[in-house]
Amino acid sequence: MTIFVVAHKDVQRLSELSTPYRALFVGDNKYALRDKYPNSETDDTGDNISAKNPSYCELTALYWIWKNCDDNYKGMVHYRRFFQETSSPESPLLSESDILGILNKYQLIVPKKYPLMTTVKKHYASHHHASDFELLGRAISEICPDYVDDFNECEGYHYFYPYNMLIANRNAFNNYINWMFSVLGYVDDNRTEGNDEVGYQSRWVGFLSERLMSVWLHHNRYSFYECDVPLPEISFKQKMSMQLGEICHQLADSD
Numbered sequence: 001m002t003i004f005v006v007a008h009k010d011v012q013r014l015s016e017l018s019t020p021y022r023a024l025f026v027g028d029n030k031y032a033l034r035d036k037y038p039n040s041e042t043d044d045t046g047d048n049i050s051a052k053n054p055s056y057c058e059l060t061a062l063y064w065i066w067k068n069c070d071d072n073y074k075g076m077v078h079y080r081r082f083f084q085e086t087s088s089p090e091s092p093l094l095s096e097s098d099i100l101g102i103l104n105k106y107q108l109i110v111p112k113k114y115p116l117m118t119t120v121k122k123h124y125a126s127h128h129h130a131s132d133f134e135l136l137g138r139a140i141s142e143i144c145p146d147y148v149d150d151f152n153e154c155e156g157y158h159y160f161y162p163y164n165m166l167i168a169n170r171n172a173f174n175n176y177i178n179w180m181f182s183v184l185g186y187v188d189d190n191r192t193e194g195n196d197e198v199g200y201q202s203r204w205v206g207f208l209s210e211r212l213m214s215v216w217l218h219h220n221r222y223s224f225y226e227c228d229v230p231l232p233e234i235s236f237k238q239k240m241s242m243q244l245g246e247i248c249h250q251l252a253d254s255d
Contacts, residue, residue: 001096002071003167004041006061007033007079014079020096024061024076026053041068052188057206058164059184066177073103075167081229083109083167089230099167106225108176109167110213113159113226120211121155128207131193136208139186140215144179150219154211161213163229164206172222180212 001020005013008027014037017023023040025033030042043060044050047067053060062076077083085091085098094102094109102109116123124133133155140151166173184205217224 001073001099002069003075003077003099004061004065004069005077005079005082006058009033009079010036011079020073020099021077021093023079024064026050026058026061052205055188055203055205057203059181059206059209062164062177063181066174066181070170072170073099073167074170074173075099075109075165077165078163081163081165081231083111083165083227084230085228087228087230091228091230094167094227102225102227103167103169106223107168107172108217108222108224109227110161110217110224111163111165111227111229114162116158116160119156119158120160120214124207124211128204129193132187132191132204132208133211135187135191136183136211139183139190143182143186147215147219150215154214154218157214159214160211161217161226162210164209164213165229166213175220176213176216179216180209183212184209 002022003020004024005017005021006024006026007014008025009029010033014023014033023033023037024043025037025040026043030044034040034042041064042050043053043064045068046064048060049056049063050060056063058076058078065074065076083094085094099109118126121133124130137148137151137155140147166176168176187208188205
């Protein structure tokens with residue numbers, strides 16, 4: 001089992017990692033970080049898409065894990081976001097025994113739902129480019145038309161599973177990542193506007209991918225465990241937004 005910790009900069013927690021966690025570095029600073037942490041990997045070895053990192057974000061790490069790690073259990077977390085025992089930032093990270101105990105009952109571990117005050121589709125349009133979300137729907141209709149009903153239902157949800165984080169057995173992990181990249185590949189090949197963006201919105205592929213986990217889970221009916229991912233950096237405004245979003249999600253489910 002290996003749980004890769006994707007990072008593009010140095011933080012204290014990287015020096016505290018122990019089995020089953022291992023650093024996987026991306027971005028411009030990856031070689032310096034690899035030199036500091038010898039038991040680490042970079043996303044530009046083996047079969048990789050490292051050059052796409054500016055728009056794909058942590059997805060270049062997910063691709064690397066898919067193609068270059070054959071462990072029976074594998075996953076990815078972030079340098080500042082981990083699956084933990086409780087919602088407290090001080091709570092322990094999931095241990096190997098914790099993970100095996102969960103995966104003995106479920107097929108995947110995913111973050112707890114991120115609640116929204118509006119639908120997934122409207123939320124995406126208000127924070128990113130609505131045309132990209134429309135292209136995502138087109139990709140699904142072209143690449144995997146049997147997922148169209150799932151996509152249409154999930155775009156109306158008042159939540160999504162954030163951060164592109166997951167832990168799973170090898171088959172479940174590979175099945176999801178293979179499907180996700182087939183959809184995103186179509187989107188990437190067919191996007192005709194915004195390709196010269198810089199800054200926050202340049203990470204558009206990473207943003208889109210976060211909306212795909214719900215679709216895949218809904219279609220395939222895999223069993224999954226929603227795990228706490230404490231966010232010590234969250235602002236009061238974000239916290240209130242999430243609480244209001246949870247109320248909206250519950251009201252939507254009660255209809």
